[in-house]
Amino acid sequence: MGPCGKFRCSRRNVLILWRIARNRYPGFSVLVDAFKSLGLLEPTVAIQPAAWNDLTRSALEVQLKTSIPNDPASIQSAIADLVGEPHRDETLDALRTFGILYGVGKDIAPPSAVIPRNPTAPLDLFAAVLADKLRYNPGERDLVLLYHEIVAQSASTGEEELHTSSLVAYGDERASAMARTVGLPLAFAVRSVLDGSVHARGVCGPGADKAVWTNVLQGLQRVGLGMQEKILPRARGRLSLEESLIRSRA
Amino acid sequence: MQEIAGKDILKQGFSDLPISDVLKLEGIANRDSLPYAETYSLGELDSLRTIVRGTLR
Numbered sequence: 037m038g039p040c041g042k043f044r045c046s047r048r049n050v051l052i053l054w055r056i057a058r059n060r061y062p063g064f065s066v067l068v069d070a071f072k073s074l075g076l077l078e079p080t081v082a083i084q085p086a087a088w089n090d091l092t093r094s095a096l097e098v099q100l101k102t103s104i105p106n107d108p109a110s111i112q113s114a115i116a117d118l119v120g121e122p123h124r125d126e127t128l129d130a131l132r133t134f135g136i137l138y139g140v141g142k143d144i145a146p147p148s149a150v151i152p153r154n155p156t157a158p159l160d161l162f163a164a165v166l167a168d169k170l171r172y173n174p175g176e177r178d179l180v181l182l183y184h185e186i187v188a189q190s191a192s193t194g195e196e197e198l199h200t201s202s203l204v205a206y207g208d209e210r211a212s213a214m215a216r217t218v219g220l221p222l223a224f225a226v227r228s229v230l231d232g233s234v235h236a237r238g239v240c241g242p243g244a245d246k247a248v249w250t251n252v253l254q255g256l257q258r259v260g261l262g263m264q265e266k267i268l269p270r271a272r273g274r275l276s277l278e279e280s281l282i283r284s285r286a
Numbered sequence: 287m288q289e290i291a292g293k294d295i296l297k298q299g300f301s302d303l304p305i306s307d308v309l310k311l312e313g314i315a316n317r318d319s320l321p322y323a324e325t326y327s328l329g330e331l332d333s334l335r336t337i338v339r340g341t342l343r
Contacts, residue, residue, distance in 0.1 A: 281300050
């Protein structure tokens with residue numbers, strides 16, 4: 037790793053690819069945690085909602101172990117109890133957008149999937165809803181973001197330096213970024229095995245044989261998916277990633 | 287060392303990570319971060335101030 041003697045600090049942050057309500061990245065954790073509180077992510081129980089807009093109420097009944105009348109006020113009050121008042125409105129907005137809440141406006145289409153005839157886990161029903169409602173529309177694209185940040189102390193000057201290694205890939209008309217960043221490394225690894233340059237045998241990680249990872253990294257560079265590496269002086273006057281992580285935990 | 291129970295992983299996310307100038311990103315912890323010190327040849331754990339592996343959203 038170049039000129040740095042002793043590493044004082046390191047961290048790694050990996051990957052992406054998720055959309056929750058269109059074009060909305062912040063708030064993912066809070067919203068998914070709210071879905072969890074409502075019982076929509078339950079994998080082991082089975083429910084039979086009467087229609088898609090009955091899904092939230094059916095999941096709530098299992099979660100709260102009580103029957104909930106089929107009226108908006110009762111359902112909304114149960115939701116507020118479970119997710120907390122501060123998160124109530126954004127949770128209701130998301131459920132309405134997905135078409136799984138009573139009192140939905142006529143402008144919102146119900147999920148296109150057919151509700152199974154047999155009782156089904158809320159998680160499976162909710163997954164069918166998301167697969168329909170969060171599907172990519174023509175012209176929309178995905179994003180893969182891989183980011184490493186290492187803070188190291190320079191052996192020569194003693195100053196802290198920021199070493200970053202990152203990849204930003206967007207999908208295009210031909211393929212999603214996810215398909216390219218998963219499929220191409222695999223293809224380069226397979227080609228290395230087929231051309232006889234890999235001597236390791238059996239199931240092993242990419243680090244087990246130098247021929248695998250050198251060919252994968254060179255191949256990715258060739259197709260424009262190489263990691264971009266930078267060394268910067270430690271930024272002053274701006275919250276560092278490390279500080280923001282610690283602040284989040286405080 | 288900070289430990290986060292699996293059921294709390296979404297509640298205890300990392301908000302507003304300064305990673306991109308154009309994207310507002312948050313993160314959640316992704317499994318045990320500590321073994322990655324060895325994977326990335328970062329030296330002894332005792333010599334590291336911080337090590338975190340996470341998933342960006």
